[in-house]
Amino acid sequence: MTASGGRDSDTGRIETFSDGVFAIAITLLIIEIGVPHVAGTESLFDKLVQLWPSYLGYAISFLVIGTVWANHHNRFRLISRSDHILLFLNVVFLMCVAFIPFPTALLAEYIREEKYRITAVAVYSGTLAVTAVFFTALWLYAAADYRLLDRTVDPLLLRAMTRRYVFGMLLYILAFALAFLSPTASLALIVILALIFVLPEPEGSRGARRSRRRSVRG
Amino acid sequence: MTASGGRDSDTGRIETFSDGVFAIAITLLIIEIGVPHVAGTESLFDKLVQLWPSYLGYAISFLVIGTVWANHHNRFRLISRSDHILLFLNVVFLMCVAFIPFPTALLAEYIREEKYRITAVAVYSGTLAVTAVFFTALWLYAAADYRLLDRTVDPLLLRAMTRRYVFGMLLYILAFALAFLSPTASLALIVILALIFVLPEPEGSRGARRSRRRSVRG
């Protein structure tokens, strides 16, 4: 097995396909921002400034999908086998990720109007919460009793990662609940979560990679 | 030949290109769902609920394309050579897959109106049936007399796979015919087929991979 084994292993095809979906979903976000129409003496600059919810939605969703991609990748470094249930959970998870452009456009359209704001933010944070639930389910399924994991992963590390993922999921669910009390607080929590989770778990990935290299050399 | 040979083999470039088309077609599905326009005292939540046919179409087509991707990938693990006819059949097959977002949008638009429902479901299931026909034609062409197959594939396994694919194709054609009697039954059959076929044939892939590893090591 060479260092390039990851691409051709049991899980390599899932990773490549998932990476494609992530890259496309993240790039499609821009399509939802339409060029404003200016008439008469209106200022194009003012019209562009008024589009701020679109830019905000674009930036948050880009950050969120970028984060989810990084975490998906790290996770699959530890998963060394696949089975039907993993494949199915991953397709449902990708269905959630590819759905994100829709609530993003909804958020951009309605965040300024007070009577629609809660609905828009709740649908947005709700989509992210459901995504997090399936992401965690995927991990719990693969990690339980090392079902699909690389056997060389340190059990302590494993427990730390599971704690991290479950905790992250609970915070996304909290963001959904917060939407009904304070849409602003909900969005703030989502941004903070993305900024925290963009960091690939340091010990996790390093530990996993070390063990992998060992198995390559040994 | 290293473990990464699959990517550079005769069929590797077809697989990579096809995977790209799958990933893009599946992610483009979300574009067809437009943000609803709310006016006056309308409820955004109600408007979003009314979009249920769009969510349903999105979910079914995502599942179907995900399934087709998984099966395409498994099949090409056994196909070790390519020729012009295979290349052509694959392009026509991809033309069908990339077409799926259109009947999905049609389904979402017209499934609620009784007088258009049969047409919408028939076009949708018809597209899937034609896709299945070309997929089966591709396999039959490659598999006949091991024309383009890995010679180490077990003949019993081969016969089981061919049976499976032909049977699947017949069920997709049945779904098309059902559309004219009961659009609901037609869609239900499509969902069931996707759920069954998302499972990569267990013995098939394992057997093929085993023989492949052998040839790598030997």
Next chain:
Amino acid sequence: MTASGGRDSDTGRIETFSDGVFAIAITLLIIEIGVPHVAGTESLFDKLVQLWPSYLGYAISFLVIGTVWANHHNRFRLISRSDHILLFLNVVFLMCVAFIPFPTALLAEYIREEKYRITAVAVYSGTLAVTAVFFTALWLYAAADYRLLDRTVDPLLLRAMTRRYVFGMLLYILAFALAFLSPTASLALIVILALIFVLPEPEGSRGARRSRRRSVRG
């Protein structure tokens, strides 16, 4: 150098990027076909039948881009080095390929109306002709004096390929000229060209691959 060298060689990154652009351009074609709006007692089926120019445009462009992709790939199997000019010619060539969805939509919109038909078909065939010109320029630049080619390529094969590419380019230019006399004949020629060129030049690719394998083993 392993069998996977192609992906990491000087030209590997150009190929991977180009493949991405091909896969996306070919899949974006479907976006141009909008769901028809039906009102009153109109038949959805009739409305769908009236969209035939869209299906035709989709099918022709899919075939053309699929063909161009296959030829691009074959050509880059023989090109073993890159330089700035090749990079630039390839970007301009991809600019033409990614442009194809626009004249395709134009063709679908105006092919039925006689007074616009010539313009629509001329723009469509003209785009393909310009694409072919840059494609041929790219090849001539790389192939002249084996500037960027694999040195093991047979000179006879090389001359045959150049003849083939120049001839193909001239036929695409002929299709453009034909648009002004008979739009139908122009489109027919384009379909025939795609069907001929979908076939990767048999001796060409086999010869190249043989020499490549030799250099891998040797």
Next chain:
Amino acid sequence: MTASGGRDSDTGRIETFSDGVFAIAITLLIIEIGVPHVAGTESLFDKLVQLWPSYLGYAISFLVIGTVWANHHNRFRLISRSDHILLFLNVVFLMCVAFIPFPTALLAEYIREEKYRITAVAVYSGTLAVTAVFFTALWLYAAADYRLLDRTVDPLLLRAMTRRYVFGMLLYILAFALAFLSPTASLALIVILALIFVLPEPEGSRGARRSRRRSVRG
């Protein structure tokens, strides 16, 4: 470690994901050009000619993104490790790249109307300037004290590259400033910059590759 190591190294996954975003953003540009509507005795040809700002915007942005892609790729050939900050800077940089289709459409829509021209060109060149700033920040972060670089990179080469990137960034900022004086000069500078930077720094990439091969063989 085989020659395919680059794909699986610490930075390989960032490169693959970034390449996907580049390829999709560049191909999505065509979506912004809508088919013109002709009525009565209008000439379709005239209508198509009037779309020249769209073609211009398409061509410039295609060239710019193609250039940025080539430079990103070259840079990552020298970056051999990644960390959280690099990952984050790269996501923000990609956020800028994927945003480019929006100011491109804005440019196409408003470049003909004098009162909107400065705003449209300023937003366009401003987006490119911000992209260049993050691109340079990413490089400076990775290159400072060889933080994430391949240790075998020649210090003289390194200094030359840094100079080149900082200088390029300053010119993009100049293009933004120029937009307020002469939109035409601003666009001209952008085209010139793209044509210069499409050339991968010759010594840079060759030197890096040589050292890399050495480490592979040694």
